[in-house]
C-alpha cells in the first residue's frame with residue numbers, strides 16, 4: 142500500500158536526523174533524487190545526509206553540494222532512514238549498519254519489482270513515474286519548500302537521465318510539466334546541466350565504446366543485441382565501469398533491435414543490463430535470474446563468468462523478443 146505524498150511530507154516534517162540512501166552504482170535519478178530531498182530537508186533546518194559508499198560518478202559531480210557522506214556515524218540520532226530509487230537491502234550493500242540506525246524506515250521509488258525482505262514505516266512506489274525525481278519533486282512541494290537552483294538541478298538531472306533525455310517511452314506529460322516548472326527557476330539552464338551530464342566523456346571511454354560495438358552479437362533476426370564490458374577491456378582502455386554508461390542506448394538505437402543486453406563484469410559478479418523497445422518485457426526476463434526493474438529497463442546479476450551468464454540469459458531473451466505478450 143502506498144502512503145500519500147502528503148502523509149510522507151507530514152512524517153518528515155516531524156523528524157530530524159535523516160539519512161537518505163540512493164542505490165549502488167548510483168545514477169542521475171538515484172543521486173539527483175537523494176540530493177534534492179536532502180537539500181529540501183536542510184531548508185527546513187533539519188540535519189540530513191545522503192549516505193553513500195562509492196565515489197560519485199564524474200558526470201554527476203556538480204550535484205555535490207555537501208550532502209553526501211560515507212560516515213556511518215555522521216549523525217548522533219537518526220530518526221529516519223529512507224531509500225530512494227530502490228527498495229531492497231540488496232540495492233544498498235555495505236550500508237546496512239547506517240540503514241539500521243534509522244528508528245523509522247521509509248522508501249520512495251518507482252521500480253516495479255518490490256523487495257520482500259524488508260518492512261517500511263512508510264513507502265511510496267510509483268512504477269508509472271518516469272523517475273523517482275518526479276515523486277521527490279512532489280514531496281519537496283508538499284514539504285512547503287521553495288525549489289532552489291540546486292534542487293532544480295538535482296531534480297532535472299533525475300528526470301533527464303531516467304527518461305533518456307525525455308526520449309524513452311516512460312516520459313509523460315508530467316515529466317515535461319515538472320521540467321517546465323524547473324525552467325522558471327531563477328538561473329536554471331538545462332543546456333548547462335545536460336552538457337555536464339552528457340558531454341564530458343573521456344577519449345578512452347569513446348574508444349572503449351567502439352570496442353564494445355565492434356564486438357556486438359545479434360540474435361533472433363537482429364531483434365536482440367548483446368555486448369559486454371569485461372574487466373580486461375576496462376584495463377586495456379584505461380576506463381572505469383561508470384564510463385560504459387550510454388553504450389546500451391547506442392545498442393538500442395540500432396534499427397530493428399527490440400531488446401539489448403549489456404554484460405558488465407566486475408571482480409565479484411556479472412551484471413546484465415537489459416533494455417526493451419516496445420513489447421519486450423525485460424523485467425520479466427531479469428526476474429528469471431532474481432533481478433528486476435522496469436518493463437523496458439531492468440537488470441540482473443550473475444555469479445559466474447560472462448560466457449556462462451550469456452549461456453543462461455540469451456535463450457530467455459530470444460524467447461522474450463519472439464513473444465508479444467503485452
Ligand SMILES: [Mn+2]
Pocket residue numbers: 170171226251271272273303
Ligand atoms: Mn530511477
